[in-house]
Amino acid sequence: MNRIYLDHASTTPMRPEVLEAMLPFLKGEYGNPSSIYGEGREARKALDRARDRIATILGASPREIIFTSGGSEADNLAIKGAAFALRDRGNHIITSAIEHHAVYNTCRYLEKHGFRITVLPVDSYGLVDPSAVAAALTPETILVSIMHANNEIGTIQPIAEISKILKERKILFHTDAVQTVGHIPVNVQELGVDLLSLSAHKFYGPKGVGALYVRRGVRLDPLIHGGAQEHNRRAGTENVAGIVGMAEALVLAASEMDKEIERQQELRDKLITGIMESIPHTRLNGHPKKRLPGNVNVCFEFIEGESLLLNLDMQGIAASSGSACTSGSLEPSHVLLALGLPHEIAHGSLRLTLGRGTSAADIDNVLEALPGIVDRLRQMSPLYDADAFCKTH
């Protein structure tokens, strides 16, 4: 059976060109970039080139890029690193209610170490209000962390607006850009952020590698202590092959970005419209316009997400849900709850995230399969009374 992969926000297939770029460093080129002899110098050259390429695309200078093991480490380094380095200035951190767990749980951890965390609410589209950020600032505020775009509902935050407010007050601003880098334009100067996290496997690069942009002059305590790698900010021999692959993936993503945005947006809107028209009692989660080009997130009332995913999987469609059963916890997605959705509706969410391999035929196939699956589960649901709805709606 032909599989249709619609979970690109979770991970993406690595591009063959990326593998090609990585292979020399997994085979012959085994040098340690910190060594002074020939083998080491070759590895150093590859590392420097990758850093240059990534910095250029982000509008940063190479020294401002720190390589990490991925997005979660980048988020941890940004938040814990800044918090502990700036402890003498204050103990207050502001974040939002819809952050990725890598940010959310890092902030919760800092609470145990004496930091005070303000969690800003979002509106029904998942947007943070910049004036709410301004209102939450105190003389003790040392850091604000608001994600660029949300991984579940795709809502894109007004980062540049928020950064204007924070610049005046000289408060550090971190953004988790794991969902946006390689997908929509991300320029650290235009966004005005001091810290920005990214992850290679979200843009067709390898897993296990990411980076943190750290604006020049920003103080940061390292998480990993050891050698002098990454300007003493992240010890450990660099993942040369992974870093080379990440740079290659980012360059490729940037070169086809405009075209892909347009193409995916069209498919996304076709999918959203098709679902809303063919399946009653459905709501779109996230902002209709300010959303990632490849993100679709809907809630089907009266059914539960995991049953939906199992049925889709049996028809060859890979997707995800914010239901409790798919998260391994008893609570549905904190993002959907932050939008104000009741629990029973949040349990019935479906996220379909498109990618560069998604075709118009894939979208047609999903639109053909989905109504039948939803109807079958609704017929089985004690919450759904089709006759009553026919009479009243």
Add this chain to the structure above:
Amino acid sequence: MYSEKVMDHFTNPRNVGEIPDADGVGTEGNAVCGDIMKLWIKVEDGRIVDARFKTFGCGAAIATSSMITELVKGKTIEEALQISNTAVAEALDGLPPVKMHCSNLAADALRKAIDDYLAKQKGAEDNNG
């Protein structure tokens, strides 16, 4: 993560639906947790002759619901009361650990349906007496 039996009962659930003239109805679970099961039973001469269900929930919730309708048919009320949530899970060749607590409600729903039946019986006797 699910056993073949669970997937079988999830894919082809037995006895989905309602019994309009049921002798007992029980509902267990809540929407907050994401699992609600409603079970209808028909009782003749102290034996459960039919059972049907409707469930809002994950794969495990639907499979356990389906399984219990199979298990109770033909059983006396006393026998049916002996069926535990664990027994339902075992009949399905087990459930993933996280599902044992939240999605394994079928025996509780059955107990409520039997309570409902017994209460109705008692009401009828009282009225007759």
